[in-house]
Structure formats: C-alpha cells, structure tokens
Amino acid sequence: MVQNRAMAKRSTFSVLLRRTWLPALALVVMAFFGGYAVLGPNGVLAYGEYRHQLAAKKVTYEALDHQRAELRNRVNLLDHRHANPDLVDELARKKLNVVHPDEIIVPLN
Numbered sequence: 001m002v003q004n005r006a007m008a009k010r011s012t013f014s015v016l017l018r019r020t021w022l023p024a025l026a027l028v029v030m031a032f033f034g035g036y037a038v039l040g041p042n043g044v045l046a047y048g049e050y051r052h053q054l055a056a057k058k059v060t061y062e063a064l065d066h067q068r069a070e071l072r073n074r075v076n077l078l079d080h081r082h083a084n085p086d087l088v089d090e091l092a093r094k095k096l097n098v099v100h101p102d103e104i105i106v107p108l109n
Contacts, residue, residue: 038044077084078091092098099105 036043040046074087077087
C-alpha cells in the first residue's frame with residue numbers, strides 16, 4: 001500500500017511535469033526577452049544614453065555646418081572670376097611673408 005502511494009505520487013509528479021514543462025519554458029523565454037528589452041543595449045534604459053549622444057552629435061554637426069559655411073564664403077571670395085582683392089592681398093602677404101614699408105606688425109603670440 002505504501003508502495004502504491006509512492007508510485008501514485010511519482011506518477012502524479014511525472015504527469016504534472018509533462019503538462020507544465022512547455023508553459024514553464026515559454027515563461028522563461030518570455031522573461032529573458034522582456035529583460036533584454038528593458039536592460040539590453042537597445043532597451044528602454046539605453047534610451048537616455050541615445051538622447052545624450054544625439055544632443056552631442058547635433059552640437060558637433062552645428063559647429064561643422066558653421067565651419068562649412070565659413071569655408072564656402074572664403075571659396076566664393078577667392079573665385080577666379082571676381083576675387084575679393086582684400087582677401088587675395090591678405091593671403092599673398094601671408095604666403096610670401098611680404099610687408100609694406102609703412103606697415104607695423106603686431107605679433108599675436
């Protein structure tokens with residue numbers, strides 16, 4: 001009789017195990033993907049870091065756009081069809097290291 005109870009318990013446990021292993025596995029997989037969605041590199045918690053990086057990149061791009069506009073203006077001033085005489089004079093003096101006799105040079109450094 002004791003043996004029958006042990007056999008019945010074992011049988012009930014194996015039936016219960018056979019019925020619940022698939023839902024338990026599904027719960028574990030869902031918990032894994034849920035945790036990854038929150039804590040992973042593309043998860044909800046990483047959103048703040050992405051916003052910070054985006055703001056930093058926007059500042060960098062704005063500075064580059066400003067620099068590009070300055071360079072575009074300088075190129076337009078040096079256009080061979082209608083060059084700005086002041087800029088041409090400045091660049092020629094800088095490259096050739098030439099000074100007029102009546103000029104005073106003030107070093108920057």
